Amino acid sequence: MTTREAGAGFAETDDMPPRPKYDPKVSVSSSAILGPIPPSAGEDDDFAHRHSSFSLASPGFYDNGRMSGEGSPMMMSPWNQTGASPFGSSPWSATFDNVIPQNTLIGSLVREEGHIYSLAASGELLYTGSDSKNIRVWKNLKEFAAFKSSSGLVKAIIVVNEKIFTGHQDGKIRKWRVSPKAPSVHKRSGTLPTLKDIFKSSINPSNYIENRRRRSALWIKHSDAVSCLSLDEEHGLLYSASWDRTIKVWRVSDSKCLESIQAHNDAVNSVVVSVDEIVLSGSADGTVKVWKREHAGKSTKHNLAETLLNQECAVTSLAIIKSCSMVYAGSSDGLVNFWEQGGGAKFSHGGVLKGHKLAILCLTAAGSNLVFSGSADKTICVWRRDGTVHTCLSVLTGHTGPVKCLAAEEDTDTTRNNGDHRWILYSGSLDKSVKVWSVSEFAPDVSQMSMMQQPQQMSLDGDSIPSNSSFSSTATGSNSQNRSAKY
Template structure:
């Protein structure tokens, strides 16, 4: 990427930066469904990092952020995480989905469909997005909770056959010939749920996002959303859908009408349009803030109460932001620079309160769940998955001191290695 000014959707906002990593040079991807390891971050020279250390804080009553565990299984890079209660689901390029409970391996299941790029949980069902462009649905056995079996595939073989008998309404822009619109024709990169109306959203490198009924796996809509790979899709309870793409844009879509019968999504506006690829999106639980991570290492955000006006940018990373998550008043950003920044939001102001280090490769995915509250501090358990083949577990408090840096201390960290 050339050095210069990058213009945001807000005409009063601009940045200058120099991108020194060839991995994210340019806004367009060159993905191929025939290359199982085509993810651009695999081609990046990993940033050597900065030798951070734990600050010496004398106030023992002050809640601290720290690393509580590390899970390693030498079988593949970690591409996806999802957590629910005391269970953690991890997906990798080994095709395995592993289940962890209380820092121990609890179960595992496998699909012969390439690396697992996305995992999302809805009640007793686990949805996984795969390299072959399909979504698999899994469920634990009622008799043996350590045994998981597949209970569905989106789209099903029958669904594809049924659609193929009808006139085509979707053209595969890469292959330049008619294609069955209910099936993704490249890697599924992201998943999102709208529990209220029972819809699942899938984004793909084929530049579309698709809408599925969770009840029967029927694809009810396919939207040609971007000019390059869709890297992130987020659905909100209010019916908004946010998509981020390698074409450098963030777009807003709205589900028309109300209720379960409202299945058509219309374009609302573009929040961001720049050279740097959009690599991650996150929305706060109440939908008040939308966050976007990009390949230039910047996290931009927008404020809903101001008609999604641009609220500012968070500069804490030296390389691409690969994942984002929110919890309470905190925002977590994981990067190719191997670090996780913890941002605290007060109003529209954001402060970097901690930098979590310990991974030896890019931080590719994050998952956050609440911890049991033993004090007045709101504490969160943060899982981070990396291309160093490990998952790390962090304990983070909203009342922790600002700008502490946390590293791994092998003598104090519980580790499970297989």
């Protein structure tokens, strides 16, 4: 595989097909859909077809009898179980089913260059980041562009209009821009904080603080890996969470660091922006904290309003449905707690979603009803919300490694006469692949799915079978996990 220099990209060809319509009556071959091999593919690249499936349920997805710490990422180390990849060295492969069920795999993007740590969907484009330091851009299931950072695996990506921000293992946030003359060309346009701000701050001794390694460092710089980025588009603010236990607030317009929040006692794994100027953070110290933002002149001030969760196991990921003010927190014990936001910073605990047997590694929401959870157990649970009642519509399987990141966008190309509302879900895994799923908000036809999966002998339990009842409960369980779990 040829290594691309930063700024290198691919021009879109005239014969590039649009995203395929999912007509269950038509069988489409991958060669007809996928088109020509991207220019970067080597001559010895081969295309491998891999069949994936999803299941309505999987036996024992949550086991109340498992011993304390069994699912701990520190003990199991699922992301280190990389082994030999089952995929070929082809840049990507895709398969399509003759009969399209409610939720199904529609393609795979595979690059044998590193584990996938981050995703961002923006319109027709999908950005993927890996530990190879590359950021790749995909369009219509084809590689469209690529650019590379000088150091640090890509742990977070966020897209703001024509600007792309990436958070890295080396503690840096890099900013990229799309060339106005060539949409496939991305060029680095700076870092956060800027060199100018670093120089100005370094002159004043009061701008130095003691970091977690007991070394002196500028407060405007992260001293450890950037684990997450979140955008407050309305106010033009970018939030970065880090393993250095802080959250930093950046003004997008000029990349200025407005505030550094000493947020947690351990690595901050996730940060999300809610409504009413509320920000939430989740940490390896086992807490979920609520922060209320106040404006102080040209700067900001975030005050701790409430601690929603305080547990032994690490909080690994957060997601929010802003339209109904629902907040979800995934943990290393495989559980997802959720809360409903009332007025201001008041939250009420709604229950716990039980669908996984290993650590939750990522969460994302789609629309006002769907929530997706990805886990170290290599599966993705699709949850539908009705008020505070949540039903597991299906469990998506097919990854051969832990599911590390998720992104979703509305599928505007697919319309159904019955009013079915569908979403495109992207899942990145430590198996070095990104899988693309078509997901419906409708509940699956259990009898139809049973016929399709007759070869599988499934043992359904009460925590994983789709039903009209909720899988949630107010009990958080007694399974304690090791802290200091970083994601």
